[in-house]
Amino acid sequence: MLSSVLVANRGEIAVRVIRTARRLGMRTIAVHSDADRDALFVRLADEAHRIGPAPASESYLKIETILEVAKSAGAACIHPGYGFLSERAAFARACADAGIVFVGPPAEAIEAMGLKDAAKALVQKAGVPVVPGYHGSRQEPDFLRQKAYEIGYPVLIKAVAGGGGKGMRRVDKAAEFDAALASAQREAQGAFGDPRVLVEKYVLAPRHVEIQVFADAHGNVIHLNERDCSLQRRHQKVIEEAPAPGMTPEVREAMGRAAVEAARAVGYVGAGTVEFIADGREGLRADRFWFMEMNTRLQVEHPVTEAITGLDLVELQFRIASGEALPLAQVDVPLVGHAVEARLYAEDPERGFLPSTGRLFALSLPEGDDVRVDAGVEAGDQVTPFYDPMIAKIIARGETRGEALDTLSRALGETVVAGPRTNAAFLARLVDASAFREGTFDTGFIDANLEALGAVPQERDPASVAAGALSLVASDLAAAREAARAALREGATPWLAEDGFQLLGERRTTLPLLVDGERLDAHVTFDADGPAVEIPGATLALGEPEATLVEAEGDVLVLREGRQTRVALFDPASVDLEHLDAGGLVKAPMHGKVVALFVSAGERVEKGQRLAIVEAMKMEHPLTAPIAGSVGEIAAGPGDQVAEGARILVIEAEEG
Template identity: 70%
Template structure:
């Protein structure tokens, strides 16, 4: 067994690798960027070393820096995790050159399968069907546009390198092709250092089914059955499960054999995944599936395979890298039960899944039967804008698919996350969706059902607002909060005070100015008549009133997470952030009449398409902000003339910062 391992990654997967390594007695070495100096994986490792600034291209993508740390720390091996350098052949070569074991396939295998165009050509020669499309080397926009026309819309533009939905765009009509191509190439260059793309026919009613393969250095290759990853958003997997619903033994044998032969063809070693797209209009059929790509690394969704096979895939990676043969043959492997994984992201489904950042004021997961949680953060940690917004993976196992989904839905309902907005309520809605439960879904299921799944703007939660206001009222009776309230509002909390408009009859009232999810809300404190204890105080909002009851707060404390300026109320996975309004904190610089285009989150301004004096239409694309490894286009909120461009391409921008302002005709 290897004596030590450097994990060339971060977050959840780094924590996952460290746990298995420590169980095997392997010394763990972490590398981290400045943004991750206090991260959980850094705290978990036996030792940790800084490698650069927050942007991945200056830290986690720096091969020389990582190899240098490995040599200085005496690392016997490097585990690349997934993403970053995990599928870079030059990284595997650098490890070999320096006498460090790379826990992954040989560089030649990565090159053969790491580029989608080469991989498709390779497996096609082996008789594996591939999706119709252009997989050649020519990259001129005019040529690719012509190929898209010949293939027939809709088409899919895909980055030649990498995965995870980066550099991938569906195009439904020719008029949108150029912008989609430009965006896909730019995102591919940023994520993988390679802007090349291929163009394929978009399969209607597609099911995304992948086969987990494993190979050792002695010529043994097996498959560990399939995973269904069809529930996707923006080509990013959201929920994965194993085995695939509707999979027949015949189909499994054919797909599994194709995957094994593909791995053999490139002399594969270690864990890998062969991804297929299946035309699901008439169920999974042996004559309607196509090779998409091979991921020459461990997959994010590997826990569902572990759950149905009883294997630890990271342990197998260590053992294979140490030269040990696989401890089983294909006939020894069986499927037991069903497993489903949900990816818990820091994103806001009500705002088109916009990534969210900030401090995790609360983070709790249930310790329930059949539930596993792989997390890379703890309460008090920060979700930064520099990396993937995943908070955790919640995995449920059951004897049947329904039992696994029931357990996952229950676990998500009990999960507490406060701070960045999350998709926890959306995930639970997916688990409960009737069509998904019935196995009637494909990769377009989420986009077709956004309204039903709650992934659209929702009305403010009035009950959460009242409860949050009442929770703040409780704090106002503590000295610190009372002083803050008086300083902010000039109010005195005595019902007999005269400086707020003394009255002789009726309930005494004091104004309670609040900020709810960034919006000003006026509330009123109603004092009892005659005056009594604080527990008799009522808070009235515009749509009603609610009484503060101390017993309720004590009985259900998980519904509240205190922040540095207020409280977050949790209701069925939704968050409502409430704070006292502070007039001294108003950002006068960024006040406007709605004619400004602001940064939706912290990130990098990678493209600006307009200049002062340009006339634009409502919805026209003005700029692009890159954050959390994804591009986010900014569009004109209304028609008008560009007045100012307030930031330059390449600049780091803060959430809410004005980037472009428009002149609007009165």
Template identity: 65%
Template sequence: MFSSVLIANRGEIALRVARTARRLGLRVIAVHSEADAAAPFVAFADEAHCIGPAPARESYLVTERILDVARRTGAECLHPGYGFLSENAEFAEACAAAGVVFVGPPPSAVRAMGLKDAAKSLVEKAGVPVVPGYHGEIQDPAFLKEKAYQIGYPVLIKAVAGGGGKGMRRVDKHADFEEALASCQREASNSFGDARVLIEKYVTAPRHVEVQIFGDRHGNILHVFERDCSMQRRHQKVIEEAPAPGMTPEVRAAFGKAAVEAGRAVGYFGAGTVEFIADGSQGLRPDGFYFMEMNTRLQVEHPVSEAITGLDLVEWQFRVAAGEKLPMRQEDLRIDGHAVEARLYAEEPERGFLPSTGRLHALRLAGGEGIRIDSGVIEGGEVTPFYDPMIAKVIAHGPTRDIALDRLRDALAESVVAGPKTNTRFLCNLIDHPDFRAGKLDTGLIDRNLAALGAVPPERDDAAVAAGALALLAEEKARLAEAAMSRSGWASDPWNATDGFAMAPGRKGEIRLQVEGEPIFLPVDAAGEAILMDLDGPERSFALVEGGDALYVLDRGRQTRLALVDPLDVSFEAGGGDGGGLVKAPMHGKLVAVFVAEGDLVEKGQRVAIVEAMKMEHPVLAPRAGRVEGLAHEAGTQLGEGARIMSIAEADPAS
């Protein structure tokens, strides 16, 4: 076994690898960007070294800086985690040249499986079924459009070098192909430095089932059963589970055999995942699945495989990299119960799953029986625009699927995260959706049920507003009472003090609030003791968290942000806007495309720009019909959240 490891990654995976490494007696060396200097994985390491500014391309993706730290610290091996350089064959070779063992597969296997088109051809020769499509070298848009027509719609455009759901578009109509191709190529180029794509037939009612494989340097290879990853949005996994619902021993054997053969075809060793697409319309069948791709690394969802087998797959990675044989044979592996993992993200399902950034004013993740939490952030830390916005992976294990799901939902519902918005309520709703509970899974389930899952703009939560306003009211009255006492030595009615809220004689007063950035007025009685809101429905309890200049009211993951407003604030009276025509950046990101020019007429909902954040493209739509004016930025500009892009003025009806 090694004596030291450099972990060339960040966040929860860096911390997870570090914990196993320390248990095995390895000295843990971390590298980090300037933005991650105070991160938990840095604090946990035996030593840590800064390798550059916040952007990954200037730090975590710079091979020379990482290997310089490896040389200076005498690291015997390097664990790449997942993402970043984990599937970069040149990086693996550079590690070998520097005398550092790469904890991963051979570079030849990374290359063979790194390009989806070549990988499909390779495994097809090994007898593994593949999805019908075009996997060739020609990238002319007109040629690709013709191929899509021949394959038959719907089709899937996929980046050749893709992964993580990036560089992927479903196209249902021939007329939409060119626009989808351009967007896919742009995202693929930004994410992987390679704009090439392939075209595949889109499988009806697709289920995404992947198989964890493991090989050693002695020619042994086995599979650690399957995971179902069908719960996706934008081709990114949301919930993963093992074993796959509806899986039989016969079908499992077929999946496992195909996965192992794919690994043998490239001389694989280490941890890898072979991903298949299955036609879910007729259930899982031994002849009803196709090879999609192979991820030559550890997967985000590996904890569910660990939960049902009792294994530590990171320990296996270290042992295989050190030249040891696999510690078990295929027949030694057993499945114990069921495990489910949810990815708790800083994002807003109600706004198209836009990333949400900012300080974590509260982070209290609930545990309990069968619950494991892998997280790379702490309370008081920041969710920045530079990296994936994952807050935590919450994993539940139980003797049955229903028990595991109940444990997962309860852990999520009882967790408190304040500051950035999260997908907590969405996850709870998904876990309890009747089709998901019944195991009726396919990758379109989420998109078909966005409203039922709460992934649409909600009505204002008046009960949460009332609870928060009462708390703010009490706090403000206490502050005014203290101020009155300090001035005169006795307390009069502080609510009517001259430096309190404006109160008109003979009528009820008002408390002025900003609720999610929008101004509202709430009436209070003459003594300021009650908020007069007509609230129907059952009694509810809320978690209240103070942060910065605001109060966060939380109920099962839904967050309402309130802030008191100075009664003399004129901009509040006016509504603080231009009547709704301002087009703003929905999050921190890069303005990658602007589709309109000064003076253009646009319709409400028309796409006017694209902002890229965390390597995903997000369309910006016109908030109303009108004329474009005041274009503030050109494509390529970095924008802060809320930055003005343009305005849409009311158009002259005669124009």
């Protein structure tokens, strides 16, 4: 076994790799950006080294810097995790040149599978079926538009060097093609440094099924069964499971054989995933699946494979990198029970799944014999705008699919996150959705059921507001009583007590609030039992908690039924008087970077017209005009980093 490992990654995957490495007796070396100096993975490693500022381009993507640290620390190998440099052939080659083992496939295999167009041509020669489309080198918009017409809509534009849904757009009609192409190319350039795309036929009722493969340096190649990753949004996986619902031994054998042949075609070594798209209209069939791509690394969803096989895939990676042969043959691969994984993200489903950043004021993750949690953060940590906003992966297993889903549903109900908004309530509804439970779903299921899943703007929850207001009142009373006691000890009058006391009439006052940034007045009454709060739709008395309450720098975060409501006392001094009536004010919806500005000062725009694009976590978010008018102030331009709520520009309404 290799003696030490440098983990060239961050977050939960760095934690995951470090824990297995330490179990195997390896010395662990972390590298971190300035934003991650106090991160969990840094604290867990035997030693840690700074590699640069927060942006990944200046830290986690700096090959030379990481190799310098590896040499100085005496690292025997480098594990790249997933994302960042994990599929960069140049990194694998640089490790080899430096005499450091790269825990992954040879650079040649990464190159062969790293470009989707070349990979499809390669596996097609090996007899693996591929999706019809244009996989050539020409990139002129007119040419690609013509190819899309020949293929027939709907089509899928995909980044040649892509993965993780970045640089991918579905196009349903010709009028949408040019804008989708430009957006996909821009996102691909930002995420992978390569704007090239391919155009494929979009398979109707698609199921996304992938096969986990492993190969050693002795010519042995096996697969570890399949995973279903069909529950996606914007081509990003949300829930994954193993085995795939409706999978038959015949289809598993055919798909597994195709995956193994694809790996053999490139002389693969290590862990990899061969991804297929299947036509799910008539169930999974041996003649209705096609190769999409091969990810030459460990996958985010690898824990579900570990759950049904009992294997530690990171340990297998280390053993193969050490030169050992695979410890089992294909006939020995277990498949026991069922496992499901949900990705808990810091994002707001009610606002288009916008990333949500900030301090984790509270974090309580589920426990249990049939529950596993892979997390990269703890309470008190920060979710920054610089990296993927994943908080944790929650994995549940059971003897049957139903048992696994029931366990996951309970686990999500026990999850508490305060600070950034999360998709916890959305995940819970998704796991309990009848069509998902019945196995009658495809990759379009989430987008077709956003309202039923709660992923649309929701009405304010009166009970949460009342609970938050009551908490603020109780805190204020406690502080006032302590102040009064202190004053009494110094001989002052008891009439200084600020508890709402009065001699005549109802003891009632108005409490001005900010609820998720919006003004609302609560009415507080006092009687012998203490204060009670009344707002439209709810009345709550002290001693009647209906939610989890978390203090957050003077505000109260109210967690109820998976949703978070921020309740604060209204401060008139915080009002932006300059733009109080600016109905055309366009703000940044999240922390991020302005990557495009499509208008100039004085230009007339229509309501709904695209104005700019803000990028966060490598995903693009368009900003549109809230009203018709002309562009007034422009406060931010391309390249500017902006905070959530920051003014981008103002549309001045037309008079008359």
